[in-house]
Amino acid sequence: MKTHQEIFEKQKAYFQTDITKSYEWRIDQLDRMEKMLNEHKDEFYAAVGKDFKTAFAEQVLEVGAPLVMIEFTRSQLKSWMEPTEAPLPKFLVETGHKGFVYREPYGVTLIIGPYNGPLILLLDPAIAAISAGNPVILKASPATTETSKLMLKLIPEYFDPQSVAVVDGDIEAMTDLLKLPFDFIFFTGSTNVGKVILRAAAENLTPVILELGGQNPAIVDQTANIPDAAKKIVWGATAWGGQWCVSPGYAYVHESVAEEFVSEARKALLEMYGEDPKSNPDYSRMISSKEVNRIASLIDNDKVVAGGTYDANERYIAPTILYPTQWTDKVMEGEIFGPILPIIVYKDLDEAIKLIRKKPKPLAAYIFSKDDATIKHFLGSLSFGGGAINQTNVQSYIETMPFGGVGNSGMGSYYGRYGYESLTHAKSILHAPADQTIEHLFPPFTMEKVQEIGKWFDF
Template identity: 35%
Template sequence: MDSQERDALQALLEKQQEAARMRPVPTVEERKDTLLRLKQMLLDHEAAFIAALVSDMRRPAFEAYSFEIALLLNEIEHVCGSLNKWTKAARSRPFKFGYMETIRTHRSPYGSVLIISPWNYPLQLALMPAIGAIAAGNRCVIKPSEYAPATGELLQQTIGQTFPPEVLTVVTGDAQTSRLLTSLPFDLIFFTGSQATGKAVSQQAAAQLTPVVMELGGKNACIMDASGYSPKAVREVVWGKFLNAGQTCIAPDTLFVHESVYEKTLAEIGSALNEFYGERPYESKDYARICHAGHFQKLQQLIEQGSIRFGGAIQAEDLFIAPTVLTDIPPGSSILGEEIFGPILPVIPYRDLEVLFEQRAVQRDALVAYLFSQDKEQIKRVQAYMRSTTVSVNQVIHHGANPRVAFGGVGRSGHGSYHGRAGFLAFSYAKTDYRAHRYLHVSDKFPPYSEQDLSIVRRFRKWLL
């Protein structure tokens, strides 16, 4: 069966690559037409996609629309409005001694791109990179997560009805299907997921010399100093943390609170949780569930590593974990070192920011770092210390919805960025058309060379080379 599946996937890739060879660079208008058809597909099937997201993760319809469909519609509109500018070639005509250069640099598509998307935002994280890939002129194969089957199957059906497979197609299957796909010679792979799986994808891609863009998440620290505390700030953190039951790659992972406002912050967290989800969050229509049993079991173990200040309720048969706040976590606990990716918020007091950094309690290369502060010096210090591609001050999550903000990781959180122009650049490479127009034959550049030739080169190097 594996050989039959591999042959089918190989044939699909060859079909896309042959189409790319026959028409390597679609026109800007053709790319816009593809994107607008994708937009219309989302609009036509909006209700069905919301229902699929609710089925897969019990997502509230508000969250399903806001953080999946609306983001994609905004991205398409932004890209279509900017594509003419992005695709415009840069030209220069410098003069040299004996000749004039004509240099034209533009962006060229890779060809056929494989997109492997995760389960936490199964629609947005499948199509958001595809938008950038199409804008750059590529053809795409999307492999959605098997842990969001309703969304994956609907995506396969609707894209299959809208696009020919040599332009855009969806392949469903399990981890074995993903391994077969990553073993094929795609022209670029875009992967969103865990660090462990990302390493495996990189190893397989390396065998084909295939470039890879990785979005891997990480432990996104959220620091709240004394000047940054306010009830509104705490509400922001609670909202961002427990959105989608904490299964958001840019959710605040751990909250570090200055000891002078620690107890006030905890009390405000409790008030916000009660306001958002009520005293019985299990009955709330605005609170999602854990996506699959394996992840549920991991989170259940993490809850046991600290004192439960709020929450802690579990319903295994429904994959429900209440919004949970942990305190008094012993040093060395695994929850302090690994990404939580769920509705568990460790809240840790600190006295001095420099000590926090010296203890390496904050992952420098997380996907994003959050800071709530009004202190300019503290803000500068955190911005300087972090390696994350984004340091967000006094807000959470919103930067990830802005198509003008590059979204990506560095180090353990991945490499490469997308969204907006960053996506156009990620899925294309710089290509230069070079031409020389001679007006004088210069024979001194040919051997044999003399000391006089070397002296001339030294004196006039800017005009000769």
């Protein structure tokens, strides 16, 4: 088996041939990925199901989302690759100059995937990197053993390793990879590990995209459609077993509608998962028994109004609602990353927003309201990666909108054209006519020349 160094050097040499910069190479890689996913759908469904995504809809999404991204990227790629013309100062236009922005790939790209989206969060970044003309080394998550095993088997069957390669391994393998001078690193995972990635990247001045997490608020004001808000927030907090970076971390509900919201949230849980969520095929497991125990330790039994049970051996924790939750409760200390929905009550929206702003900037935020002024205030006052109004989670599946964090929740963004542009360098080129000389630029300078230059640049 080739070492990480050997894989890296082979891709580096291949990139130097400029083959990956061609439209044909990029389309070929996208076609190969599409073929791999289509020809092995059932195997991928089974693998992610064994790992933890027992809900069939989530298995389908793991395969379907990258396929949609491939189709969209392929349909747009030729136009993305065209140089874009830049407006120029009048004097340059008058002397026949033109400005263009060319986009060139960075080079060998390391993509480190998390366990919670073992296909989506590994392949969607790969689609962006490939469409941008970069060879890719994929680092599969050691936590999703079945999915990673399948990727290690199939990637070499469908791709030349000098174009796309896959490796696995634990912390030691990650440390080994991060010693290499990659041209770009794309990481999805926790904030703490993101800091490690950023420090390693800094040694080689390697640009990065960091997709991290956060404690995502979902505000519900007194004008909201409470049954609708409760169902969407409960779904957002419990889908994927709550193991999703954009899941609502807590519901922040106005005191006048809090009791109604709790009642509707309990009703929504029952409608979606029934009396026994453990036996419901639409409810996924946790990634490990260790995670079950960690999340169970956050539950205050005195505040459980639904759920609260768990079985570490079965990697199961019931979808759970906690009410009334306080900011000082253990469950509010950081990102939960599990199927618990704490409900906090607020009286004044301005005070609520002040408290949210004291926390690290989240990856997502949501508001449920019918009041335009309230919505405008929410959007203007809070900094977060992205979110939705009267909806949860869905914004993270739209290829025409950038997905990314801010502050502790990450840096950089991708999806569609945004991914293409993030994984390429914008190279500005000024085209001058070969027979047109601007004499005012050259010495010896006279006052007339300086004054003329000043007119050009407006100083």
